[in-house]
Amino acid sequence: MSGLGLLNSDSKPLPADDEAAANTRQWHLASETEYRFELDPNSSLAIKLVHGQAEIFGAELAEGNTYVFGLECKAAVYTWQGCTIEVTGQPSTEYVSEETPMQVYANLVLALEQMRVRALRAFHGSPPSSEEGPDPDPDPQPPRVLVLGPGNSGKTTLSKMLINYAVRMGQSWNPVLVNVDPGEGGWAAPGAISAATITSPIQTSTPASTFGSAATSAPAHLTSNALLPLAYWYGHAETRRNPLLMDRLIRNLGENIWERWDNDLGGRVAGLIVDTPSSFAASSGPNGDHRHALIKACVDAFRINVILIVGHEKLNVEMQRAYGNRIAVVKIPKSGGVVELDPSYRERARKHQLHNYMYGRIIPPPPGLPPTNVLQGGEQTPDLTLNLAPSSSIVAFGDLTLYRIGEETMAPTSALPIGATRVVSEMQPLLVDPAQPGSGLYNAVLALLAPPNPDESERYDEEMLDLPVVGFLVITTLDIPNKRMTVLAPTQGSLVGRTAIVGSIEWQE
Amino acid sequence: MSLYPQPASPAFGQMAYASQPYSQPMLPQAAYHYPAAVQPVFHVDSNMFRRDYMARLAELTVNSRPIIQNLSMIAQEYSRFAEIVAQCIESHIRRVLPWMKLPAFYLLDAISKNVFDPYARQFTPLVVRLFLDTYEQVDQNTRSKMEEMLLTWRTGAPTGRELFGVVPQVAIERHIWGGEATQSAASSSRHTAGSSSISTAQVLSELEFVLSQKERSVVANPYDKMAQNHVAVLQQLRKLVQAGVSQEELGQILTQLRALAQPASVPPQLTPAPIPTQSYPTQMPYPSPAPPAPFPGPVEQPTYPLPSAYSAPSYNVPKSEPVNLSGLLAPQSLPVQPTPPSVNPPISTLAPMNSITNLYNALLKAGVVGATGTPTGAGASAKVEECRPSDPVRDAIRDHRKAILAQKIKLTSADITRQRSNIVDFLYNRLPSQCKQCGIRFPDGPKGKKHMEDHLDMHFRQNRKAGQAVGRGYSRSWLISMEDWIHDGSVDVKGKGRADGRILSSSAAAAVEAAKREAELQAQYVVVPPGDEAKSISCPICKEPLKSEFNEDDEEWVWRNSVKRDDKIYHATCHAEATASKSTLASRLRNEVSSSRSRSRTPEKQQVRTPPKVLVPLSEESKKSAPSSPSTPVGTKRKADDADGPGTQDSKSDVPPLKKQALSV
Ligand SMILES: [Zn+2]
Ligand SMILES: [Zn+2]
Secondary structure, X not given: OOHHHHHHOOOOOOOOHHHHHHOEEEEEEOOOEEEEEEOOXXXXXXXXXXXXXXXXXXXXXXXXXXXXXXXXXXXXXXXXXXXXXXXXXXXXXXXXXXXXXXXXXXXXXXXXXXXXXXXXXXXXXXXXXXXXXXXXXXXXXXXXXXXXXXXXXXXXXXXXXXXXXXXXXXXXXXXXXXXXXXXXXXXXXXXXXXXXXXXOOOOOOOHHHEOEOEOEOOOOOOHHHOEOOEXXXXXXXXXXXXXXXXXXXXXHHHHHHHHHHHHOHHXXXXXXXXXXXXXXXXXXXXXXXXXXXXXXXXXXXXXXXXXXXXXXXXXXXXXXXXXXXXXXEEEEOOOOOOOOOXXXXXXXXXHHHHHHHHHEOOOOOOOXXXXXXXXXXXXXXXXXXXXXXXXXXXXXXXXXXXXXXXXXXXXXXXXXXXXXXXXXXXXXXEXXXXXXXXXXXXXXXXXXXXXXXXXXXXXXXXXXXXXXXXEEEEEEEEEOOOOXXXXXXOOOOOOOOEEEXXXXXXXXX | OOOOOOOOXXXXXXXXHHHOOOOOXXXXXXXXXXXXXXXXXXXXXXXXXXXXXXXXXXXXXOOOHHHHHHHHHHHHHOHHHHHHHHHHHHHHXXXXXXXXXXXXXXXXXXXXXXXXXXXXXXXXXXXXXXXHHHXXXXXXXXXXXXXXXXXXXXXXXXXXXXXXXXXXXXXXXXXXXXXXXXOOHHHHXXXXXXXXXXXXXXXXXXXXXXXXXXXXXXXXXXXXXXXXXXXXXXHHHHHHHHHOOOHHHHHHHHHHHHHHHOOOOOOOOOOOOOOOOOOOXXXXXXXXXXXXXXXXXOOOXXXXXXXXXXXXXXXXXXXXXXXXXXXXXXXXXXXXXXXXXXXXXXXXXXXOHHHXXXXXXXXXXXXXXXXXXXXXHHHHHOOHHHHOOOOHHHHHHHHHHHHHHOOOOOOXXXXXXXXXXXXXXXXXXXXXXXXXXXXXXXXXHHHXXXXXXXHHHHHHHHHXXXXXXXXXXXXXXXXXXXXXXXXXXXXXXXXXXXXXXXXXXXXXXXHHHHHHHHHHHHHOEEEOOOOOOOOOOEXXXXXXXXXXXXXXXXXXXXXXXXXXXXXXXXXXXXXXXXXXXXXXXXXHHHHHHOOOHHHHOOOOOOOOOOOOOOOHHHHHHHHHHOOOOOOOOOOOOOOOOHXXXXXXXXXXXXXXXXXXXXXXX
């Protein structure tokens, strides 16, 4: 495919076809079935659509192209009308399933699309035609969907599919995808919550970029690989660690989305999809309290009008009771393809994500396939564009101001009644002195904040809680005697005079 | 399905494609001209290149735009091997079966038009024989495709001139359209009394070409009434010609067609040197020595058209007769195209323009124009339903809405599990055109077609850029500011729509800016001191060697992408990057990440967001306890109080449809 294959041609003979052949087999998929696979940590897989139509989580594959997957990717190639695929590599698990909830998802997609076209019609001020019938709602709103579900229920996959189908309707919809799962991190880094406008289908390739990627200086073939999300830094993977901060950041995100839509009513009619952490659905246990507040924060901030509950009867009842009178609460079956993931997998995925953020990540194709002519995440020349050079620089302690939000060692909130004195310190920025032993800065991931208001009179104490993130940094060495540290940044730029926030996310290459 | 040429669009969509790169605002033209120099990393020898290129050409068996684009891109990047590319393409065309020849010709066409130098001049010596030999061997359908392509070559050079020069152009045209059939309007008119023979086929061919141009304008701008009228009249004219008209009328039609067909960007040719008919103007479209006359045709034939014949209808008597076809085609009496002053004094025996009344009468007879003869009748009286694309965008939206609302699905747990939807219709059947590179689909119809073409061009540009990593390579960008995030949706309104018609994201805008800056940096050079040509110098920043190359314009050796600072020579790109990193991050961000800001931001808005709602008791609490916050305005600047949930919020957002909007429906 790529015209740049030449560049690698200096020495390498074409790989032996035998090797690829031995490693390759074809699958003929009947209509409405899917080929599911799971990969081991160090293997990769290549899938080529030989014939027919196929899609991965709603993103269509182009016939004849070879797509590569890696880093323990678990995914499924679904076909509405049947297809033949060629699979190269050795997955740890692979099988074809005829039991999928795709028909239900399709109905859901169409129901949401109805909301969009009605909202657009109202936006244009066109009256419904006679055959369309009167609008059931005098003020039709586009879908603003909150996806809830327990861990390993496929929330993220569903969110991705809903977005992908929306942008595939051929209507130039540009819906907003919101990720409020700080454990997932979205396009930013774990510890962040973020939102981005999506205009091209999000590809699946590795768990390091589940929702596509934030922009790089390299050209990208799909806008979903060059996203410029708006991100806020929460700093922890678990929502229970500081629910009040979560609450505030969620509302920040929502407010900015609405302000954006005030300027872009055309964009507003595409709506939004919010993917949430599984803790929102954890109905029992010591952390049950904060989740209602956070769900409420989402409903308010994003003006949710559809709540989808993936595979969780009790939560469904709960949400019907709380919101059923004003919001469509819909129960969605869970896909049988969803795999139970152990916590260490999540941990590894976070690590991959940060590596991918800094260095990019090229998945070597399985043995037998040439390194060129494969698509990774839809990109045609991954060897050129997915290989990134971060910047490592030495920074004097005083040059970068570091804060932590809330006390350094905080007892679980559950130990305290909500609203008790503890909450004050939960929201309070505390200066971190790198010279102090035990600062916890070594290998810490920091969020570099946007500059504060240049107008002093506009400033306020907790301003930094409301500043979005411009990038993520990692402290790779801490030289206390000389009062300096080495900071890894995604790209070049002076950090002097800037502010960064530390959380509990760490990363080591 | 062949994506590259839709059967309905002649010259494989190359008209838009070919005319864009030179005026494409997103793509500095300069970027086309120094590709070889920016490849310091890769060492490919010519044999290897030849082998690889031949192998890739072998894949070009069908009309695949992606393959053609990739091959063009390689040609562009390796323009130092232009000769090899030309040889490969020629031998490929000669070797393959007739039905595989056309795609390779499209490649030749694409490379020549888009890269132009040095390719056009590489092909010039061989294009006539190659074209004619191929023409002999292919079927009628392919021939007409080749003729369409040939017509685009008339104005295919960046200057709007003949792509391969006037001599090859005329040589080919004479050969395939016979005798003097390719004469300019002027000369053919001159011959109307005598021996002239303009074939109906030729006129139809040119007519199709102009028609497709006009149809494209309608696609690009559905509100272009003039183009709509043109389309209507041309369609009628086609029927007329097919039905059979006289030689004289054919000549007149041809004249008018050429007037209509000229590109808008033809630079005025200001040298009215009286040229003897036999000689050619010296301005070849490129500064190479004129190639040896490749077509040893009868040189004594003195009626080669003058160059202007291709770009301008060169009558001298414009006021003699108001009723001509261009008047007909432009009922509002707007000039159809700026008519450049003619280069040559047209032949004095030029038939008086009032002979166009014959044509007009013919049109009248055929019922194309109203009997009143008012020019305004032309567009209106043409069969409206046939040619007026009312409003394709609105129609498409309405159509989609109708189909979607016809689905009787309610958003309830029970309903969505009960139904069986026909979602395949919406995801596949209604979007029949698919990008073979990324799988994205497009609807049929003019708008979808346009989106898809722009989309493919985007791939082409991205592919080309991907190979041009400079200095230390690529890196993750900083995220944009909140203001830019909020406002990037409105960039579109300011007229900076992205090529594929979607809203220009800040990242795309930033990429455009970055590409521009990079092109500027790459264009900088330092002259190599005499004697130092062989010396190897490395950039002090990245340690990569600086690449020297011969600058043909100034005839001297230069280091490309270089600047000299304090007696040291750096890569311009490395130096710029290093300098930028010295400045503050903030200014860097301003420069690099957010190119859209100045356009869209309101000045009074600043970085700081209003503090969002926090639970009120909490705010009170934090105010009391925070040591230095007597003036903390928590909650006071908030714009919307959303404590009441969605209901009240929605009323706030129910602003009436704005003047400012991305969707123009
Ligand atoms: Zn594409
Ligand atoms: Zn350098």
